[in-house]
Amino acid sequence: MSEPIRVKNLDPTLRDEVAELLQGYDFSNCLTCGMCTAGCVYSDLHADQDPRKFVRKVVLGMREEAENDPFIWNCTMCNRCTVECPMGVNINALTRAFRGKVAKPPGFLQVIADDHIRTGNQMGVEQIDYDETLEWIEEMMQEDLKDPTYKIPIDVPNADFFFGFNAREIKHYPADLQSILNVFHAAKLNFTISSRRWDATNICLFTGKNDEFDAISRPLFEEAERLNSKEIIVTECGHAFRSTRVFARDYWNGKQFPVRHIVELYADLIKDGTLKLDKTRNTIPVTLHDPCNMVRKEGIVEPQRYVLSNTVMDFREMFPNKMYNICCGAGGGAGAVAETKAMRMVKAKPKVDQLVATGAKIGCIPCHNCMDQFVDMNRHYKLGMKMMHLTALIEVALGLVDEEKQFSH
Template sequence: METILAENLDPDFRDELAERLKSLDFANCLTCGMCTAGCPYSDIHESNDPRKFLRKINLGMKKEVFEDPYIWYCTMCERCTIECPMQINVATVVRSLRGTWDKDKIPGYLQTIANEHIASGNQMNVSQIDYEETLEWIQDELRDELGDPEYTIPLNKQGAKYFYGFNARDIKIYANELQTTLKLFYAAGIDYTISTKRWDATNIALFTGQNDDFVAISMPIWEEFTRLGCQEFIVTECGHAFRSMKWGQRTFWKGEMFPIRHILELLLDLVKDGSLKLDPDAVTEVVTYHDPCNTARKEGVWEAPRELIRSFVKNFVDMNPNGRWNYCCGAGGGGMAMPEYNEIRKAKGKRKVDQVVATGAEIVIVPCHNCIDQFNDLNKWYPDTKGKSKNMHMCDLIERALIMPEKKPKA
């Protein structure tokens, strides 16, 4: 171990960071190592020890902190925080340090995504023409599928009960999944709307720590919700979109607060009140559920998805651990957008693979776009697991059990 010289320490570093955080909680570190013990990946590769990282901060080792790859290796999953006796939020510390980075030096294409989102209004840089044409295509497909030539996607509807915000991947890549979700909305008969102005609920600046970018990305969609006068903001199956909307609203929104809920919470309510009817015998495979860190640990949504699953899945086997104590899949903290760290993402993912295999699951419900991309990569990287389980969003599995309402005869 190298000698630490007092003359090389920066006594002001802690105060500088505390000012950014508006808190000195990291200075309460007991160096007990519970954070490292709680991190499922501290033993997977080098430079992934939260205790050592916090010690560098508290000792004023500014140069060493900014040279430590931990800043970008950390998935910001907060698994260490729930083990910490002082409840130090390491993810918040990491995000704050990332926010001091020069934007042109941020790894991968994180900043490119942020810039494109600010410019185009969505993270996939989908043009307005392509967006509207995709919605028209989905509408045509649903008219055929539902046998309802009058079906229309409710766009820009003033005063709708629900405003639906989703992921740009659902337009650029997975339009069929948006189609499935809108089919569920149709079957349940809910009053909702989709905006043609602002609709992408994701925010890559959640990972970069660049708060000016965060506000530039998310403020317009909150303003669009308010302009349309909706009652509740519903976020798609995307952990970081849900976290961005919830945490971002608490942190940056200055207007009147409004309810923001995950789509799985809404779907559970629709099942419970009978609006959405599901066949309890339709899904017979062994099914397990992955808790996205941003949805479960950070925003407290883990019970509703399981209650929803048990309403239509006969053979549900939970991972161990799960819920608040779940393991990050390895793609958090923007990992999917930093290809230079693919080998690290792969190494971390093996722990999640082992969890899945232990359940014997044939289907893994993965209610997050980043997570499902990681799970699909893991199937390729670990061929011994390929074919043993299929990764799906919850809405796709629900569609298999959906009982469509009887059509009412026209008067």
């Protein structure tokens, strides 16, 4: 039986304190109806996953209970609860605010933030390693393109766009960056990447440390301003995309840059005929995951579907999808909290059921953070699927890579 709530133990200042963190957010919007909990696919999968209870603790002033609630770090901040809320209570923002009150986030979250501030990227890649990786990719492309003069456009002024990517694409998955550069080359795009600050991710989107969030993203925008790019395009990473969008909206006061996800760019290139795809080259059934930061929070819903419909022969939707998609289970920085790995696989089960129901053999995952989770769940649940970024499928449709080779890679 639950302990009774005693009025003498309530702290009426908590509500105002959190409201100030959220710039005047009004908790009185909450009707205690429970639609948030009903919308959370994880509320029945494990303990301490009830958004309604957490909101009520804050509203009532149950300071100790709220600040020590496991919900704060169990929540993937996917915002599925807010979609269901008739009053639009933003529980993602509330959760982030409470995370920001913690001295040190759990797992490797603070290590990642510290490495990013120190080195300019979340993986702690040193400058010499960055330079050598780009040189290696350039040499590979020169060989593949049979063009010894090909150069990766680095620090090019006045380009159409500045390309920001994920440090994983340098440290662990340089082939993914090469795939993107292959598509950019095929489209003859005028773009640049920076020799200095290139990682568009920002782990403080999840830790709630606003001063560190600013310290991490500001140099990226300063680079785009230095190079006088027209806009910023962000790689297939929902976390990097939303971080960059949020910084542009709420922090940056320099030259204004439109911030777009790479799938939006791909859609435009297909529509205007710049990218000429032959979808008959992609015959294997494909399904699409909707990353929460990209789709539900930033509203990028249709471009990836347009691209897929022009890239593959057999595109199968998961249900529910789009704004009502089910989180993969690794959002909110869960992938960097070691003790949650077993819980991540528990949370993966609803998404696994969706994947299996489609009968697809390929999962198209336009997000690096989600990709890591899908690779883990594919192995854990023995699905026998291939998880691929959208760019890899475009490479096949362009005739740059054979489907069988890409699928088996």
